Amino acid sequence: MARNRKSRRQQHGSAWHWKQTDCWYFTPQGTKKREALFDENGERIRGKDSKEAAQLALARIKLTDELTPTVSSSSKDWTVAQVCEIYLADLTNTASPEWVTLSKSWLNEFCGYCGALTVPELKKKHLRTWLQKHKTWNNNTQRNVIACIKAAFNFCCKFDDLDVNPIASYQKPAATARVTSFSPEEEERIYAATNEAHALFLKCCILTGARPYAEMAVVTADHVVETPHGMFYLLKARTDDGRHGHKAAKKTGKDRRIMLCDEMETITRQLMLTAPKGSGIPLVRTKHGRQWKRCNGVQHFCELKKKLKLPVDRVTYTCRHTFAKRTLSGYYTGNPVSIEVLAGLMGNTPKVCWDHYAQWADDYNDPLWAALGKTKKKRKAS
Template sequence: MARNRKSRRQQHGSAWHWKQTDCWYYTPSGTKKRQALFDEAGERVRGKDNREVAQLALARIKLAEELSPAGPVKSREWTVAQVCEIYLSDLTKTACPEWVVQCKYWLNDFCGYCGALTVHELKKKHLRTWLERHKTWNNNTQRNVIGCVKAAFNFCCKFDDLDANPVSSYEKPAATARVTCFSPEEETQIYAATNTAHALFLKGCILTGARPYSELAVVTADHVVETPHGLFYLLKARTPDGSFGHKAAKKTGKDRRIMLCDEMEQITRRLILASPKGSGVPLFRTMRGKPWSQSNGVQQFSSLKKKLELAEDRVTYTCRHTFAKRTLSGYYTGKPAGIEVLAGLMGNTPKLCWDHYAQWADDYNDPLWAALGKTKKKRKAG
């Protein structure tokens, strides 16, 4: 016998629970727009078991509508701070911890500037003026910040009762390719100027091309896999607690394999002796035995950069770009690799590697020169 779905529907004006947000809502008669229900303290009514609290909240709304001479009361005025708070509470459950920390910093800074404004009062000029106050943010950072702010308002429009996104049409600046890399001379200077733990961590980033803090810093002996070809680090897309195991896991849903060269294999086997399987201790740690994080890593590299007077665009992530350039140019093996191979080694898509690193790929640039009748000149011996 077919189930009667109509009998399970709530009538307009009744309180109903939405599993997506774990909140209670009601739909006013004559409309299709849901309205959230709030308790006496002004907090959203949450939890499937709080039906009585939701019905009481709905009764207060209906009573206010009946007693109001102007008709039904207007919907609650949203503030910018409330939008950001709701978005961050959901983001904490779905995004990787590094991205959550970054978004919290941006949105808290944004709320410090205009968080008390209502959504109706917020204009694109407020966002532009706030961005102009941060002189050190380049185009790529501004793109991420603008996308984060837009995502907060879009989330409340899609999954809550916010009417419109006031900054939806704000344009992002064009992205700029990251093309910085360490020269062999700079690499030697860095190893000599920093402590052994930091030098080993940076060397691991250069030899593997791994993302410093979301990949290499979390590797333990349990992530090491041995095959007839050699060792590699395996970061699962999902960890046992259900969170994402690496940065690209949410987007690709695939495990991350970090292949190791001979030198990196020797380093790994030595580190496993101090942090064996089952210990859960990261292989790469600071001089004090703490795991590397974006906090202590950035602080350590900033001091190093100041000491050596390195260019401003040199950061820890430059190690990953150095791996890309050396792989494409055949620095270690004498045989240049292609973009597709590099994408597999770095855990990126071929398109992303093409956009960022194609200028270093001789296999793609040489045919362009050859089409103009030019070939690479042979270097003289000595």
Template sequence: MARNRKSRRQQHGSAWHWKQTDCWYFTPPGTKKREALFDEDGERIRGKENKEAAQLALARIKLTDELTPVSSAPSKDWTVAQVCEIYLADLTNTATPEWVRLCQTWLNDFCGYCGALSVSELKKKHLRTWLQKHKTWNNNSQRNVIACIKAAFNFCCKFDDLDINPLSSYQKPAATARVTSFSPEEEKEIYAATNKAHALFLKCCILTGARPFSEMAMVTADHVVETPHGMFYLLKARTAEGGHGHKAAKKTGKDRRIMLCEEMEAITRRLMLEAPKDSGIPLLRTTHGKQWKRCNGVQQFCNVKEKLNLPDDRVTYTCRHTFAKRTLSGYYTGQPTTIEVLAGLMGNTPKVCWDCYAQWADDYNDPLWAALGKSKAKRSAA
């Protein structure tokens, strides 16, 4: 027999728990807007088991409304700092630790500049002036920062009683693709300038095209799958603990397959001897036997870049771009591949690969030259 959902719905004016934020709310009669419930210390009431505390908080609100004349009832005067604080409290429960740390850094810096302003006083010029103070931020960094700040105000507008987002129409700068690759000569110099563990980590990233820290560094022997066609790493969309198994899992909901070439298969079999199945040990580790993390990996590469005086646009993620360029040009097999095949190998959509790597795809550029009467031989001779 089907359950009667209407019989379980709370009446307007009752306290109710929302699983998504793990907080208690109530909907005032005659409205459709939810309002959060706070305890005597001004903290949000969280946890489904705290129903009595939520009902007590609601009773205090009702009593205050009865004793306070409508004409003199004060409205909440939001400050920028309060908006950021409420958003970060929710973000801790829903986002990855890395993204939470980045948002904390940006929002704390923003609040240090204009956190004491009320929301009604905040103008787009405040955000623009603050961004101009950070001259090292490129367009991509600014896009992420602006998106984070706008998300904080949108969250309080949607899930709390903030009336308007004063920054909703602030335009983000256009994204700029930082697509660079290592030449074979640069690759050899980097391997010679760093330790063996780091050199092997970079080499595996170049041979597989895997994302360095959110995919390659996580691989253990349990992720290895052997088939008659060859070997690949299988990163599940969901981990046993319920988290996301790889970077794109939250967006796509699909498992990630990292296909291996013959050289990478030989490296994997050798690494599995030291980190066998069910051991939980990553195949690629630092010189101290630890898993590669963004902090130690970036610092190690910065040391190498300084030693070799490499251009600023060379980063660890360049290994992934190098794989894309070499695969499209047929560096390994002598046969160029298409954007669609590359997208499958890299775990991206064809659109992302087209936007980033189309300049390296001769299969798409050759017909354009042919339309002008220029063959590949003529271009080579020129």
């Protein structure tokens, strides 16, 4: 005859011993997950005879929970300011300093407008009204701001207890490509009008297509790699301190290789004489021997643009666009390249290069003219 066994299953919230691991656990109310109990030294409580120690550890946990204000997982208890604060705390450890600075500025201003609202109270009309107050923001800036705010809510939905993103369906305006390039004449005028250090910085950006401040300004001799084919700069996807090594590292997870032409190889070898490997000194520096930063670089170029009366759309980043246009048109070698090859040289995806630089690619435009019975006359690229 089977004997009746008294159930030995402990109630939720009680300490219990698991023979398999010889440790003590408890199951929090409303969950099915066991949590280990630890003593004051942070060691697991072991042994079936350690019931008293286990109960004491559980009492400490319950007391801490009572003294700590509980945050409901319901979205109705979240404020917009809380969402932004949690997102920025993580962003500081994962994104580039430049993006963190911009995000802080945008999110702080957004919280100043509607940060006290709870998440259910936040409507898309609040975001639209706030954006309309910034009449100087173009479509590209608005896209970045909207993406930043939506990312904050998405982060809390994915990694925290926020239930829903109230602005998930807010539409971003279409991006407007601001793609300009320097003509050879403009390039020569710029070199003649600025100081030698600034001219070298701009020239290196044009010859390599590197992003001015995120890549070219940080390159040291330690980034230089020489191969039988030639020389290139290697920027790792991750730095030693765990940060992203270049702008596209978070998206691609790949190292960035900046290939160098013969002229740029000669310049690099000369610069390495004054900034050898192991020194940590950037190869391209200001006239005071410091690293180029966005603040002083923009100031230099604004003064230069005013002096030469350059078009308003000319900026330092135009150097990178100039590299793209000249490479696509075969300016240096006489051999035009495809969008896919350009993407590899610039560290972009083919889609990004197609969206921005397709109008300069003869390989894609010539068939369009041929379909209309026209042939494009050859001319020297600028």
